[in-house]
Amino acid sequence: MAADPTTHELIAKHRPTLDQALEAIRTRAYWSPHPEHPKAYGENGSLSAGEGKAAFDALLGGRLAIDQPGTDDWVGGEVSPFGIDLGITYPHADIDVLLPAMKAGRRAWRDAGAETRAVVCLEILKRISDRTHEFAHAVMHTSGQAFMMAFQAGGPHAQDRGLEAVAYAYAEQVRTPDAAEWTKPQGKRDPLVLDKRFTPVPRGIALVIGCNTFPTWNGYPGLFASLATGNAVLVKPHPRAVLPLALTVQVAREVLAEAGFDPNLVALAAERPGEGIAKTLAVRPEIRIIDYTGSTAFGDWLEANAGQAQVYTEKAGVNTVIVESTDNYKGMLSNLAFSLSLYSGQMCTTPQNLLIPRDGIGTDTGPKSYDEVVADLAQSVGGLLGDDARANALLGAIVNPDVKARLEAASGLGEVALASREITNPDFPKATVRTPVIVKLDGARKYWEGADDEAAYLSECFGPVSFAVAVDSAEDAVRLLRRTVQEKGAMTVGAYTTSQEVAASIEEACLEECAQLSLNLTGGVYVNQTAAFSDFHGSGGNPAANAALCDGAFVANRFRVVEVRREG
């Protein structure tokens, strides 16, 4: 199909970036086209810090206009974890009108082919990138992330994950050629000759069910993987984090229309409080793909009930760090302290259980007892968060009352090694800001003075709560690690050891239980962070998630290939 001028321009503009992304996922070396530093923006059409803030402020209290079919109401009710009432309303859709309308553009989008779809996706990401400062505020005031984290994780890092998904989707679709001539020799007779055409076809409408804490970072991979493989995408944001994905839908529709496609290929499904439309949408026959990030309970429900769809889930897990020995005690403590503190531990990748031998560990500054390690870690966290300004910049705000309730309950689970501290955010006095709590538990103790240690460390306690679990030995730690991953799943595993034998045993456990491992991190990389194009987020092989971001399996079943063959 001949590309129209707009498509040509987009290919010329974005093909080099696509090629770099394809190379990056092949080598998995460091690469990103999206600057991390806020000061990198403000030129060449991108919004500066001031412009981004002004754009965000202009959204407050208004309607976010999305001209999509079937709008029967305007709904909204987001209150920032920092205390601002956003007052923004979004179109509420009559899905019996919207879903059929989303099918109208699918043929042209399919016929456009993989390359055109990829560059249209890249143009969407470019326009989002230009508005990173605006998105940063939107992510901050829905997730509760502090500004810098909202900027980076909600901006360039999320855009990277979206681009990564586009690259995988493109690569997967072009593994089969558009056409082939097949000539089969028949001895002395004429050969059999067939002309074959291969077309990637979409599955139908894809549903993205967004989460509260990382609306863009967790939403973009599925959104762009489905769109790039030819599907229409319906975005159902978390009711407390609508704005970042609504803006995304707005940009996507604008780019699609400009490129000559039906904007209804991307639409928004905002909901009334308590409406629970995810459950309704998830079993609609039109919905053939679902990407979900959130609770295990609903993820399991989707996997069991949305049989008409391909379901990709990131649920919850219990992340473990084994602390066995280190040649950089100070580096280990600061690295761990940062991991526990970042975004108040409200990441699906934040370590929860720190397994420490009860007889202590070896370090470069001599042997340390279990109590010393826990006390030193508590001190390290305390030091990191001692200054309120720095604490606010790191912690952000508690995202919802459930997290706060879990944090408050945690101190009753065992001996508190580090108590949570309430911090005031001078810019946002209504924000709930808390430092992490560290609770001592014993891996060998099931019931003790009314406490059930095992029940505590084998449950996910999402939020700024960590357990320093005393274990009998490195072997015992590995045993508990295996059990935790098997039963509860894990998005991340960390370990500190100077013993090659222990390292090998932990590596083997992670290979067998299928969990991603970070070993001996003491510098500026943290177990809870992954980089697109290089690190896999989740493994897809343990109960925490049934897919990884991003690999071939994440994209390969979002489309099918139809072959038309005829005699040549």
Added chain:
Amino acid sequence: MAADPTTHELIAKHRPTLDQALEAIRTRAYWSPHPEHPKAYGENGSLSAGEGKAAFDALLGGRLAIDQPGTDDWVGGEVSPFGIDLGITYPHADIDVLLPAMKAGRRAWRDAGAETRAVVCLEILKRISDRTHEFAHAVMHTSGQAFMMAFQAGGPHAQDRGLEAVAYAYAEQVRTPDAAEWTKPQGKRDPLVLDKRFTPVPRGIALVIGCNTFPTWNGYPGLFASLATGNAVLVKPHPRAVLPLALTVQVAREVLAEAGFDPNLVALAAERPGEGIAKTLAVRPEIRIIDYTGSTAFGDWLEANAGQAQVYTEKAGVNTVIVESTDNYKGMLSNLAFSLSLYSGQMCTTPQNLLIPRDGIGTDTGPKSYDEVVADLAQSVGGLLGDDARANALLGAIVNPDVKARLEAASGLGEVALASREITNPDFPKATVRTPVIVKLDGARKYWEGADDEAAYLSECFGPVSFAVAVDSAEDAVRLLRRTVQEKGAMTVGAYTTSQEVAASIEEACLEECAQLSLNLTGGVYVNQTAAFSDFHGSGGNPAANAALCDGAFVANRFRVVEVRREG
């Protein structure tokens, strides 16, 4: 991991073939390393026709020795559709002993890496290829295929599909490098540096549930895709077609052991009559992948109940051929006659519904009425099968009493245009051999004199039964095609038309309903045949099958990638 000498030899021996297979799936041009002609065998270590027959005869009435753990009985009871009692018994496994034993070798198999696994699989296929003449008899006397078809479809074509799966599995695993150094610039500070290792890890034990009609052709893709991606594979053959897969298991175990791996990575699950172990095995927690070919009912059950596993199903469909017009009437009739007759229509790809406009069609020999087309087709089938020797060579035997019963019932469904004829096979007088029946139905008629045309043509009638369905127009045919694919699924769609407009409309229907289309076949390629490395078998996008043979999606989720990263 250093390869041992045997592995080196296998790489040297098979890497060129693997590379050719990788190239073939990329270009989808014709390629096969497995000769189709029986006379190509008998040299360089392969069995000649006589040797193959002798090897098969030597198996009859004996135990097929497979030295696998947990054997608690010897079971069997295969009776050839050609009337021979095979009298072969196979190990019956205590699965509580066998399944744990199958895990013992998984670490070494995982650590061997993708290339070694691929060449071990290629060595298994090579040894099977060398015994193609023996396998041909095994397939013939379990499936009821005539010898030449059993030879080709059960031999080289099945081996091609196995090799294709190995190539896809290998390609998928090496998309991520074994290792990467990741260096992220930090402005004036030192860059962040991480050393990353990536390991493809298996899901666990894969279960292959074989079918009666194509034990090797339908069994090999899943078997080799799972084995090549590091999984152990338990093969549960159809109770009436154990021998071809039992021999396959025997060869695989022999090659694995010689290459230094645990032979228990591949094992057999033969069953007692009526034991139904597929249902028990399918929900065992150790089983993480299932490949199934067979009835829709059990395929749907697997998809709904084996939630712990990745489930790949090829179920049943209703295949349609639209006959709208042709510029080669004679070629069309012979092509269709062959398609309907081959293996007595007992292929999942055999056309069932021939949609013909009630006002007739245009041809190169003038317009033909609906009745003429049906009569001419009946005559063409009659002519093709008029000679009993040729009929026997094409039809094979009716595989089981259910097929015979359906054939006999079919003549009651409408006006019989071609009656089924009973043929004697002089070599196998006990074989049930029948020519196809063609029944006239009307697409506009629901109930008529007690018949329910719609119920007939919208049900799968597996076996030598075709319906010549009168439709109002080409448009009506496309409408019925769409409905049939949507509701019943289709492995194949065929069409004859000289109109570009009609062709485009049928193509669009197939793209939207996700069905593989063959247009205007009049020569030596038939709608029911697909060639590995080039044609997709099934689409994975309609109810007939949830996967296609073979594409990225068929292999990508059989393994996961575990990353271990550490500071550099």
